[in-house]
Amino acid sequence: xxxxxxxxxxxxxxxxxxxxxxxxxxxxxxxxxxxxxxxxxxxxxxxxxxxxxxxxxxxxxxxxxxxxxxxxxxxxxxxxxxxxxxxxxxxxxxxxxxxxxxxxxxxxxxxxxxxxxxxxxxxxxxxxxxxxxxxxxxxxxxxxxxxxxxxxxxxxxxxxxxxxxxxxxxxxxxxxxxxxxxxxxxxxxxxxxxxxxxxxxxxxxxxxxxxxxxxxxxxxxxxxxxxxxxxxxxxxxxxxxxxxxxxxxxxxxxxxxxxx
Amino acid sequence: xxxxxxxxxxxxxxxxxxxxxxxxxxxxxxxxxxxxxxxxxxxxxxxxxxxxxxxxxxxxxxxxxxxxxxxxxxxxxxxxxxxxxxxxxxxxxxxxxxxxxxxxxxxxxxxxxxxxxxxxxxxxxxxxxxxxxxxxxxxxxxxxxxxxxxxxxxxxxxxxxxxxxxxxxxxxxxxxxxxxxxxxxxx
Numbered sequence: 168x169x170x171x172x173x174x175x176x177x178x179x180x181x182x183x184x185x186x187x188x189x190x191x192x193x194x195x196x197x198x199x200x201x202x203x204x205x206x207x208x209x210x211x212x213x214x215x216x217x218x219x220x221x222x223x224x225x226x227x228x229x230x231x232x233x234x235x236x237x238x239x240x241x242x243x244x245x246x247x248x249x250x251x252x253x254x255x256x257x258x259x260x261x262x263x264x265x266x267x268x269x270x271x272x273x274x275x276x277x278x279x280x281x282x283x284x285x286x287x288x289x290x291x292x293x294x295x296x297x298x299x300x301x302x303x304x305x306x307x308x309x310x311x312x313x314x315x316x317x318x319x320x321x322x323x324x325x326x327x328x329x330x331x332x333x334x335x336x337x338x339x340x341x342x343x344x345x346x347x348x349x350x351x352x353x354x355x356x357x358x359x360x361x362x363x364x365x366x367x368x369x370x371x372x373x374x375x376x377x378x379x380x381x382x383x384x385x386x387x388x389x390x391x392x393x394x395x396x397x398x399x400x401x402x403x404x405x406x407x408x409x410x411x412x413x414x415x416x417x418x419x420x421x422x423x424x425x426x427x
Numbered sequence: 428x429x430x431x432x433x434x435x436x437x438x439x440x441x442x443x444x445x446x447x448x449x450x451x452x453x454x455x456x457x458x459x460x461x462x463x464x465x466x467x468x469x470x471x472x473x474x475x476x477x478x479x480x481x482x483x484x485x486x487x488x489x490x491x492x493x494x495x496x497x498x499x500x501x502x503x504x505x506x507x508x509x510x511x512x513x514x515x516x517x518x519x520x521x522x523x524x525x526x527x528x529x530x531x532x533x534x535x536x537x538x539x540x541x542x543x544x545x546x547x548x549x550x551x552x553x554x555x556x557x558x559x560x561x562x563x564x565x566x567x568x569x570x571x572x573x574x575x576x577x578x579x580x581x582x583x584x585x586x587x588x589x590x591x592x593x594x595x596x597x598x599x600x601x602x603x604x605x606x607x608x609x610x611x612x613x614x
Contacts, residue, residue, distance in 0.1 A: 169524065170567070172556045176528035177472055184464050187478030190456050194449045196486035 327371040327407040327416045336401060343397045346424055347389040361386065364423040365394040373413040375404040386424065394422035439497055446492050456485060459503055463510045466576065470514050472526040480517055484510035500585045504578075508586040515564065525564060529555050537574045541606045550613060558608045562601065569598045 329336030366384035369377050380395045398420065407416035436444065436451070444451035463484060468477035487509050488495075495505055518525055532538075532555050533548055543551045559567065565587060572583045584594040 169560055169564070170527045170556075171472075171524040172527050172529055172559070173472060174528075175530050176469060176526075177474075179465065179468060179474070181461070183474050184461050187464065187474065187481065188457070188460050189482065190453050193456065193482050193485045193489060194452075196482060197449065197489040200483075200487040200490040 323408075323410050325408045327375075327418055328405050329401065330375070330403045330405050339401055340397055340422065343400060344422065344424070345393065346426065347393050360426060361390070362425050363390075364421040365390050366419060366421050367391075367394050367398055368417065368419050369398060370415060370417050371404045371406055372415050373406050375406045375413075376402050377404055377418075383419065384421075390424055393424075397422070438502060442492060442495060442497075442502065445489070449489060452489055452492075455502065459506055460485075462503055463506050466507055467510050467514055469528060469571075469575070470511075470525050471517075471523075472528070476517075480513050481510065484513045487513065498585075500582060504582045504585050508588075511568065511586060525567070527556075527559060527567065531571070531575050532559075535574045537570065537602075540574070540602045541609060543609070547613070551609065554609060554612055557612070558605055561604070561608065566597065566601050569594060570601055573598050 363386045364384070365382060365386045368381045368383045370379040371377050377398065380399060382391045382395070385391050406413040408414060438455065441451050441455055445455070460481065464477055464481045467480045467484070468474070471477050471480065484506065488506055495502070514525070517523065529552060533543075533552055538548070538551070541551075562570070568587060569583060572578045572586065573580070578586070580595045580598070581591045583598075584591040587594065589597070
């Protein structure tokens with residue numbers, strides 16, 4: 168038995184606790200511990216501290232006398248399971264981590280994707296958007312006397328967007344993007360039929376320059392490189408702004424490859 | 428220095444002052460004594476013994492105040508860390524076992540985390556010793572600090588000397604194991 172189980176913890180009264188208080192003793196005792204090294208590794212996870220304790224089985228088990236008999240069997244059946252456990256679960260952890268890494272960026276980038284879908288409506292030029300946002304700040308003032316603090320609480324976040332507008336950017340991609348046919352043709356004819364998209368992730372810095380290109384969803388090295396090559400050429404971005412201040416932001420963009 | 432003057436200092440100032448003059452530690456001692464005492468008591472279930480260990484912990488803390496640096500964790504976390512280590516020091520040296528109070532495991536949120544249905548509570552209670560036996564002391568501490576003491580993962584990490592993320596991952600891993608043990612034994 169590693170632990171001594173009790174059904175109910177004893178009740179403590181504040182008086183009980185107070186009775187144990189003795190600051191003078193602590194002060195006196197402090198000198199004893201002066202040479203003692205703190206932060207000992209007694210409670211390290213994975214340590215075998217309890218191994219030595221197991222011997223002391225004489226303590227009375229209040230609740231689980233019956234269960235103890237089956238205990239060893241259960242331990243045996245579980246032990247192989249437990250050894251294999253860390254390996255599988257570490258994978259899960261990693262996945263979680265990478266997910267966490269991606270998700271916030273996803274949020275930031277959705278407007279770009281959304282805008283792309285609304286292409287027919289004609290996206291507004293960036294300049295107009297910014298002025299609107301600036302107007303939004305003083306707007307509430309005449310309606311009622313709002314204190315400065317109230318206004319600041321409303322964060323205005325504008326995502327990075329291509330300049331002068333999204334259409335130009337998409338046209339540019341269409342124009343520049345080349346299906347890497349020559350390279351592929353060397354290998355096999357059937358590969359020419361590859362269609363799909365490369366999801367590229369990149370950063371737009373405060374100066375409106377795109378950098379730090381990374382492929383999130385790959386379509387093969389040739390396609391990845393082509394997609395990044397084209398995106399890198401386009402260096403005309405309006406940086407994202409947070410309360411009117413330019414900030415670095417991350418964008419995600421899908422470059423579609425189609426056989427014409 | 429009068430008592431009134433002492434109480435005007437902030438906690439960090441008091442710690443700094445205590446490094447010079449141990450008397451300055453008294454307000455902090457009074458403030459945290461009960462908290463530390465309860466932490467120790469829940470593990471030893473003996474008032475006198477808990478008193479001894481708590482005093483020992485404060486003694487160690489007082490003699491090592493120089494080691495304490497404010498890193499975003501309250502003094503209570505540092506004290507808890509020392510107290511817990513003192514507890515396990517005692518368990519090991521005296522070949523004693525840590526007490527586990529089972530009622531906590533049916534009355535706290537952990538019941539929901541392990542997904543125990545209302546009609547399974549009795550069964551869960553009888554199964555508990557067997558299930559908890561499989562946990563290492565530090566794992567048990569993770570669960571108890573999190574669910575019974577209600578500490579943040581950051582603080583637990585600090586107390587157990589692991590990272591916050593690690594504390595979190597391990598806690599949920601343990602819960603998963605508890606759940607699995609329970610389901611397997613009942614099915």
